[in-house]
Amino acid sequence: MRTIFLMLSVIVLMSSCSMTVPKPEKINGVSFVASGDSISDKHVNPVVKLNANYASLMPFGFIRDLAHPEIIYSGKRQWFGETEDGVKQYASALNKKGIKIMLKPQIWVSRGEFTGFIKMGSEEDWQTLEQTYSKFILEFARIAQEMNADIFCIGTELEGFVDERPEYWHQLIKEIKTIYKGKLTYAANWNEFNRTPFWNELDYIGVDGYFPLSQEQTPTLAESRKGWQKHKTLLKSFYDTYRKPILFTEFGYRSIDYAGVKPWLVDREDGKVNLEAQSVLTQSLFDELWDEEWFAGGFVWKWFIDYESVGGIENNRFTPQNKPAEETIRKQYSKY
Known part of the structure; x- marks a missing residue:
């Protein structure tokens, strides 16, 4: 009888312990868009209310066209939130509310052309691009270290640059590591990450997760989840190969018809x-990926500081602010 009692006690104790084991932390992030002004609690509180625990800060450098090798940044015409002082001020305001930071410097090509198509016309220009990109990214690596950023992203959707100059990127990562001591990632486009050559050298496999999911005008949740299956299998295979968690450095959908066909379409594309x-497409991503142990989380694209005046039910852009998708995200982020 005493033995049976002891066995029952152990079972009860084990059951109790299993029920109280917390879920692992996920990166419940927002892509926090810079502006010309400093920020305060007024701008950070909506992020806290979303149950987010990370924000991606995105200072931009600019090039004139896809074949131009010189990157211009931190000029007089730059948004305050993209300067060193601005990035640090944003980070401080977010940190005070418990929001961790990924610093994600990016390149903007004139007229919004896709950065993945950057391609130099000569060896001399490639070398100039390497020199100017190193200056740009190493300066922000220093800033990331000084402000204790939790993650530093070494580049965003630069597949042509990476394909053409892989040795440069291996060397750049070594240089970054002499300056910045936190976690590193790279934001590979959804159709780029499977050939990115330096995942072994980083802490996260970073993916901008704009995978096509459905051809329907308004996809169902079941159809959207089905659309994830082949992508999910590929993502898991990369985790298994590199033993590095998958991080969606960007994810999101426009509030527009056929949003699951080509989720990467930019704001210039019009539609109903x-x-x-x-909301449905966002929920399908959460249902298929967020509970996986190999999935680290991600940063929703995109979140603006002036909460009251952005998004809304007549807006067909990416931001989920003041739309049903915001509540979808809030509920999911509250689980971790």
């Missing part, structure tokens, strides 16, 4: 507002 499509 479809709030349901945005």
